Amino acid sequence: MxxxxxxxxxxxxxxxxIGYVLRRAQLVVFQDxxxxxxxFDISPAQFSVLTVIERNPGLTQTQVxxxxxxxxxxxxxxxxxxxxxxxxxRRQVSGDKRSYALYLTSExxxxxxxxxxxxxxxxxxxxxxVGEDGRDQLVALLHDIADAGELCEPRNxxxxxxxxxxxxxxxxxxxx
Amino acid sequence: MxxxxxxxxxxxxxxxxIGYVLRRAQLVVFQDxxxxxxxFDISPAQFSVLTVIERNPGLTQTQVxxxxxxxxxxxxxxxxxxxxxxxxxRRQVSGDKRSYALYLTSExxxxxxxxxxxxxxxxxxxxxxVGEDGRDQLVALLHDIADAGELCEPRNxxxxxxxxxxxxxxxxxxxx
Numbered sequence: 001m002x003x004x005x006x007x008x009x010x011x012x013x014x015x016x017x018i019g020y021v022l023r024r025a026q027l028v029v030f031q032d033x034x035x036x037x038x039x040f041d042i043s044p045a046q047f048s049v050l051t052v053i054e055r056n057p058g059l060t061q062t063q064v065x066x067x068x069x070x071x072x073x074x075x076x077x078x079x080x081x082x083x084x085x086x087x088x089x090r091r092q093v094s095g096d097k098r099s100y101a102l103y104l105t106s107e108x109x110x111x112x113x114x115x116x117x118x119x120x121x122x123x124x125x126x127x128x129x130v131g132e133d134g135r136d137q138l139v140a141l142l143h144d145i146a147d148a149g150e151l152c153e154p155r156n157x158x159x160x161x162x163x164x165x166x167x168x169x170x171x172x173x174x175x176x
Numbered sequence: 177m178x179x180x181x182x183x184x185x186x187x188x189x190x191x192x193x194i195g196y197v198l199r200r201a202q203l204v205v206f207q208d209x210x211x212x213x214x215x216f217d218i219s220p221a222q223f224s225v226l227t228v229i230e231r232n233p234g235l236t237q238t239q240v241x242x243x244x245x246x247x248x249x250x251x252x253x254x255x256x257x258x259x260x261x262x263x264x265x266r267r268q269v270s271g272d273k274r275s276y277a278l279y280l281t282s283e284x285x286x287x288x289x290x291x292x293x294x295x296x297x298x299x300x301x302x303x304x305x306v307g308e309d310g311r312d313q314l315v316a317l318l319h320d321i322a323d324a325g326e327l328c329e330p331r332n333x334x335x336x337x338x339x340x341x342x343x344x345x346x347x348x349x350x351x352x
Contacts, residue, residue: 009239011231013219013295018303018315019220025321029321044199051189053189127194140258143191
């Protein structure tokens with residue numbers, strides 16, 4: 001029995017279950033991301049938050065959390081950490097004592113510039129596994145899976161959907 | 177600014193990043209799984225472990241953990257919980273004081289029978305989002321992403337790959 005190797009083990013229905021293979025693939029991709037971003041001590045979630053703040057300076061905490069489908073309590077912890085490292089900052093919204101608008105610091109903006117080639121190299125490694133057309137297919141299918149559900153409790157006006165329609169041919173893809 | 181809604185928020189490169197969309201999709205699928213399996217208090221990880229034990233009675237802890245890409249420390253916790261609930265049990269391997277072989281209890285086997293239609297209904301809901309052909313494509317692409325990497329520290333003879341070759345047409349799929 002102790003001689004049994006991988007080829008002998010029956011995983012039953014697991015390798016065909018969408019959730020199981022999604023989780024396996026996600027862990028592999030995140031493992032690569034963590035390794036690539038380790039010198040900067042930036043996690044996938046932190047990178048997402050910094051990206052949304054960089055692209056949309058002045059959004060409130062609630063808006064950024066909702067855009068990324070991050071629970072409010074988790075988001076506060078994430079942001080505290082980014083603020084402690086002076087990568088992002090909260091500024092009080094005038095006329096609303098309970099709302100904070102989010103901005104990158106100049107340090108945060110400089111870090112994001114440094115991370116751009118790191119992200120590109122990571123994504124290139126992932127695309128290499130499936131090819132460009134495979135990537136386009138995969139991303140479209142994953143949006144079909146993700147968009148039919150809601151990550152957070154839906155609240156009016158704070159959820160987000162991607163801008164592009166799924167399954168539409170990407171410019172330069174084999175379908176165009 | 178506080179009026180900004182989802183359509184206005186620029187997610188930058190995120191919606192095209194494999195890791196980002198993988199994570200979003202995985203959370204949506206797991207959310208459905210958690211809801212469906214809540215009456216039985218079974219998580220996706222617990223279900224995977226029970227499935228491998230059911231299909232391969234007598235495997236060691238190390239073998240099951242490696243087959244599922246679960247870290248040893250996490251696996252011990254998972255198994256303790258399943259043993260506490262008398263769904264699975266460890267039995268000492270004769271001639272090896274440090275090794276335990278894993279089996280379902282009759283309670284565990286009965287639970288797995290009850291879970292079969294629950295799993296099927298969950299998977300049917302997921303497939304409905306992409307169609308049967310979409311599912312086949314998605315699963316093949318996810319295997320391409322997952323199999324090029326290793327989830328745990330690779331150890332000889334304890335890792336696992338899926339039995340089927342990726343991207344091969346599935347019986348009954350449009351390609352056959």
